[in-house]
Amino acid sequence: PDWFLALSPTGKVPVLKVRQPNGGEAILFESVVICEYLNETQGGAAMYPDDALLHARHRAWIEFATQTFAEGWHFLHAKDMATAGARRAG
Incomplete structure (x- = not known):
């Protein structure tokens, strides 16, 4: 649907909403991008x-x-x- 294409221009999942310190939200799409973001921000065991x-x-x-x-x-x-x-x- 159009609302999803507004979040993910490729129309694919996954999509991740990230809360920003200013209270806003950022949208990340594409699996590799999301995995790298999580790897860089969540600590713990590295995915790569x-x-x-x-x-x-x-x-x-x-x-x-x-x-x-x-x-x-x-x-x-x-x-x-x-x-x-x-x-x-x-």
Whole structure:
């Protein structure tokens, strides 16, 4: 719905509302962004390794998986066989 697209321009979940010290709210969208925000602000065990190269490799696999899952979702939810065929070939 439109109200959700106002929060998440991509139309995807998750979305996180963050309370600001001034009483306002900020909206974060996209899984990786939210995870990095939580990792940087919540303390405790880190979600990502400290080693910069290993962290970068984790991010690369996250990007790969995100794209792969999105393509699979579009294929599985195609409205007709022509669209499904185009998605499969694509």
